[in-house]
Amino acid sequence: MSPATLLAVFVAAGVATFLIRLSFIAVEGRVRLPAWFRGALQFVPAAMLSALIAPDLLMQDGALYLSPHNSRLLAGIVAVFVAARTRSVGWTIVIGMAALIGLQMLQ
Known part of the structure; x- marks a missing residue:
């Protein structure tokens, strides 16, 4: 795997992880999650x-x-x-x- 490809994979994984985590922060207070879901978290x-x-x-x-x-x-x-x-x-x-x-x- 070339260094450029490896860098692209790392950047894509980092962006994906950031967006997944941001999604929970961004909807906080706007969306009421069910109690069972909050308990499972x-x-x-x-x-x-x-x-x-x-x-x-x-x-x-x-x-x-x-x-x-x-x-x-x-x-x-x-x-x-x-x-x-x-x-x-x-x-x-x-x-x-x-x-x-x-x-x-x-x-």
């Missing part, structure tokens, strides 16, 4: 984060990898427990990464 960040992280934790080489040797999955489980216990993003990242590095060093 609170789950969007968690759903998006899960969709980004789950494949990296659960898959290896394009196949499901549920094994006690899957260091990413084990570190992810540790991070979930830390997040639930501390409610701290910082501690979750630090302890989760330390668990991942430690588990990878053991393999």
Whole structure:
């Protein structure tokens, strides 16, 4: 892919993302969204984060990898427990990464 094509893809993706986000801001106050829709919006960040992280934790080489040797999955489980216990993003990242590095060093 040429640099110009790659730049065009990045710019188009950025503009599309901006317009999607702007659409919710622009209609705020003008359109009354149903209560069920507003309630569902609170789950969007968690759903998006899960969709980004789950494949990296659960898959290896394009196949499901549920094994006690899957260091990413084990570190992810540790991070979930830390997040639930501390409610701290910082501690979750630090302890989760330390668990991942430690588990990878053991393999």
